[in-house]
Amino acid sequence: MKIALFVCAALVAAPVFADDLVARNGDDSVRLSEGKCTSELVLARLEPQTQTEYKAATAVVGGQQFQACWHVVGNSAHLMYEDGDQGLIPLEDLKPELSA
Numbered sequence: 001m002k003i004a005l006f007v008c009a010a011l012v013a014a015p016v017f018a019d020d021l022v023a024r025n026g027d028d029s030v031r032l033s034e035g036k037c038t039s040e041l042v043l044a045r046l047e048p049q050t051q052t053e054y055k056a057a058t059a060v061v062g063g064q065q066f067q068a069c070w071h072v073v074g075n076s077a078h079l080m081y082e083d084g085d086q087g088l089i090p091l092e093d094l095k096p097e098l099s100a
Contacts, residue, residue, distance in 0.1 A: 019033060019034045019035075020032060020033050020034075020096075020097040021094040021095065021096060021097065022094065022095055022096075022097045023089050023093045023094050023095070027060070027063070028059070028060060028061045028062070029059065029060050030057060030058075030059045030068075030079065030087075030089060031057060031058050031059070031097070032055065032057045032070050032077060032094060033055055033056040033057060033058075034055060035055060035056045036052075036054075036055060036056065037051065037054035037055055037056050037069035037070075038056060039056070039067045039068070039069055039082055041067070041082040042054070042067065042068060042069040042080050042081065042082055043069070045080055045084055046069070046080060050071075053071045054069035054070060054071045054080070055069065055070055055071065056069060056070075057069055057070045057079055059079070059081070066081050066082065066083075067081070067082050068080060068081045068082070072091070073088070075090060075091050075092070076088040076089060076090050076091060077089045077091060077094065
């Protein structure tokens with residue numbers, strides 16, 4: 001019983017994490033979501049058999065926002081952007097986004 005009360009108290013006191021993971025570099029950031037990739041421009045650039053592996057992402061670079069999709073490759077998140085640009089972010093650089 002004490003363990004159950006402790007677990008409940010810990011859950012109430014713990015910060016709330018959104019589903020998103022974020023990597024930041026100065027003012028630039030990449031936000032990875034658990035939602036499926038819905039960007040038609042990105043999906044058109046992916047092999048049809050891999051499209052379901054990709055999840056939604058957004059990036060802000062130089063103050064400009066970009067849509068992207070991502071999936072895990074080894075120890076990195078592979079991103080495909082709408083303009084065809086690609087990138088890798090080490091999974092260790094991604095942090096859960098706190099929500100209020």
